[in-house]
Amino acid sequence: MEKTLLKFICLITLLVSTNPNIYANVYIPIPSLKKPKISPHIKAQALKTDEFDVSTKQLLEKGYIPIKSQTFNGRDDFRGYEHVVAALEKRADQMGAQIVLFTNEKPTGSVDYYSFTTPFPQKSTIQSNFDNSNNNPYASSNSSLIQTAPRYNAQKEYIVSYFYKFESITGIYPIDLSDLDKSKTGQLEGIKAKVIYKDSPAFGTILEDDIILKINSNTIRDVSNFVDISNYLNSGTVEFEILRKGQKLNKEISIK
Numbered sequence: 001m002e003k004t005l006l007k008f009i010c011l012i013t014l015l016v017s018t019n020p021n022i023y024a025n026v027y028i029p030i031p032s033l034k035k036p037k038i039s040p041h042i043k044a045q046a047l048k049t050d051e052f053d054v055s056t057k058q059l060l061e062k063g064y065i066p067i068k069s070q071t072f073n074g075r076d077d078f079r080g081y082e083h084v085v086a087a088l089e090k091r092a093d094q095m096g097a098q099i100v101l102f103t104n105e106k107p108t109g110s111v112d113y114y115s116f117t118t119p120f121p122q123k124s125t126i127q128s129n130f131d132n133s134n135n136n137p138y139a140s141s142n143s144s145l146i147q148t149a150p151r152y153n154a155q156k157e158y159i160v161s162y163f164y165k166f167e168s169i170t171g172i173y174p175i176d177l178s179d180l181d182k183s184k185t186g187q188l189e190g191i192k193a194k195v196i197y198k199d200s201p202a203f204g205t206i207l208e209d210d211i212i213l214k215i216n217s218n219t220i221r222d223v224s225n226f227v228d229i230s231n232y233l234n235s236g237t238v239e240f241e242i243l244r245k246g247q248k249l250n251k252e253i254s255i256k
Contacts, residue, residue, distance in 0.1 A: 044092030045099055046085045052103040052159060060173040060195040064099060064163035067224055069176060072102065072158040088160060097162035104158055169233055169255060171200020174212065176222050185243060187211060189221045201253040206240065213248070214241035 049055035056066065072088060092100040166173075174191040182188055193210045196202050206212070212220050216239050220226050233255060240251040 044089045044097055046088045046092070047099060047101050049101060049103050052101070052161075055101055056161060056175065057194055059099060059101065059163050060175070063165055063167065063173070065166045065168075065173055065223055065227065066101075066161040066175055067097060067164045067227070068095065069159075069161040072160045084158070088158075092162050095162050095164075097164050099163040100160060101163060102158045102160045166227060168197070168200070169230055170202045170206075170238065170253065171197035172202045172206055172212070172226075173197070174223055174226060177211065181211070185211060185246070187213065187243065189213070189219060190243070191220055191223055191226050201238070201255050205251050205253050206242065207244065211243040212240060213243060215239070 047055070059066075072084070088100045088102060092098070172193050173195040174193050177185075177187065177190055177192055181192060190211045190213045193202075193206050193208060193212060196206055196208065212226070214220060215226075215229050215233075218229050220229065235255050238253050238255055240253070242249050242251055
């Protein structure tokens with residue numbers, strides 16, 4: 001009996017070690033981004049919110065940044081809302097993102113999709129199992145993110161952001177400029193600071209809603225570009241060119 005069990009264990013070990021497709025979700029890192037401190041085989045989670053800006057800020061506070069934002073169009077798929085969620089999670093996996101946050105735009109067209117809008121009677125900050133698995137210090141906070149049950153509703157377009165875990169050396173967690181930001185400021189490039197960690201190098205110097213235009217003379221195009229440049233910052237003085245309430249300012253922070 002013991003010999004049979006030993007042979008079985010050896011066989012399973014051999015299969016796992018030689019089969020490259022043993023995992024359904026393979027983490028594909030984005031070039032130059034820091035790898036997350038979680039298992040590379042954790043499947044991305046799609047989270048629906050009715051308050052996109054509020055939920056985005058909550059994720060920024062948890063150390064995530066939106067590496068890509070887009071409008072997802074599901075009009076050509078008739079397999080329902082669950083397939084839309086699966087498609088979003090697949091895209092997130094391919095990008096190396098851990099979270100895909102999405103919300104419905106106003107109903108358009110005549111194609112119906114399931115829309116999860118009725119919350120389950122349970123904690124729903126960012127799904128309790130996600131919080132617990134990552135030892136999240138914010139796990140008990142309130143949130144507009146909901147884990148939900150389906151109802152039939154006419155929807156076919158979704159606003160989507162893909163989030164990646166990132167350790168910001170400056171303490172700044174930004175978002176890309178919106179069309180409204182670009183229209184108001186005339187700036188087509190740059191990022192908007194939304195969360196600045198307390199006691200970080202940038203705390204008290206860079207403020208929420210400051211538009212960061214340059215870091216050390218490097219033009220900041222978008223959030224992905226900010227991450228690339230942040231990864232190469234060393235200890236010492238870092239210079240910022242920002243736009244605050246319509247006025248361009250030069251600021252400095254010190255990284256130890």
